[in-house]
Amino acid sequence: KPIIAGLKSIKLETEPGTYFWCACGKSKDQPFCDGSHQGTAFNPIEIVVRKKKLIKWCTCKYTKTPPFCDHSHRELPGYK
Numbered sequence: 001k002p003i004i005a006g007l008k009s010i011k012l013e014t015e016p017g018t019y020f021w022c023a024c025g026k027s028k029d030q031p032f033c034d035g036s037h038q039g040t041a042f043n044p045i046e047i048v049v050r051k052k053k054l055i056k057w058c059t060c061k062y063t064k065t066p067p068f069c070d071h072s073h074r075e076l077p078g079y080k
């Protein structure tokens, strides 16, 4: 299971480019992969952003629509 890195999304005005979203939850550079998944069963998810836009990046890692927040964090223990 992934580590819960946060219990709310990170909203970022995201420039066009290629991003690697952390799926394992271990990255210290949330919501992005910093290579900490090495040795786990996880790999980052690549996303190409074509136009600048506001993205709500999932940090709990339980979203069903990775890498985007779908409010799954509200179902996790510890969420208030």
Ligand code: FES
Binding pocket: 021, 022, 023, 024, 025, 026, 027, 032, 033, 034, 035, 036, 037, 038, 042, 043, 044, 045
């Ligand atoms: Fe989490 Fe790379 S550090 S997927």
